Amino acid sequence: MPIDQLSATFAALANPTRRAILARLVSGECSVSQLAEPFDMSMPAVSKHLRVLERAGLIARRHEAQWRHCRIDAAPLKAVAAWTERYRHIWEARLDRLDTYLQQIAKKKEGKHDRKPRRK
């Protein structure tokens, strides 16, 4: 079964090294060796991550003389944001419920402090 675009994007993002590569590319295009620098891994391992990101359409690579440059393509992330947005009302409703609950507790505490202390 051919993998759908959104599944390919999510699979590519399911790795902290690949997410760190994308974070690095936010500040602009850079070479593959610059990208590999902060990671304690071999160049083939980094290249493998770049291939996954490229296949998911999250980065584009271009060759210039002997240099390979990468840049981010955020279009698939726009699709992730749109997909996630459908669930926003659920987590916001949950936070609202939590907020109401905390307000109720605060009111109860206030009520206790307002009462005059009983004389012994």
Add this chain to the structure above:
Amino acid sequence: MPIDQLSATFAALANPTRRAILARLVSGECSVSQLAEPFDMSMPAVSKHLRVLERAGLIARRHEAQWRHCRIDAAPLKAVAAWTERYRHIWEARLDRLDTYLQQIAKKKEGKHDRKPRRK
């Protein structure tokens, strides 16, 4: 290496069946057999998907007599939305550039139409 929470969430979402299960749970809690109904797959296959979603914290299951019920937990999706948000300026800048380009083309076309036709 233990998998980080965000990677587990992305990995769980990298499958159209699992995303369809979450979409179904938006309208409320339901039983495992109700969840399995629309899918052309065995119950063990559906259960496997549910386990992945549960391990990622995207659903919670509860047993009631012989019934197993599932409900969505959107908290990990809130983290996905927050992560994706960091890249919004990139896709928006890209759309702005596209918009400017299309406006330029439209202006050029308008200019052509405004010119009086030459007599032959």
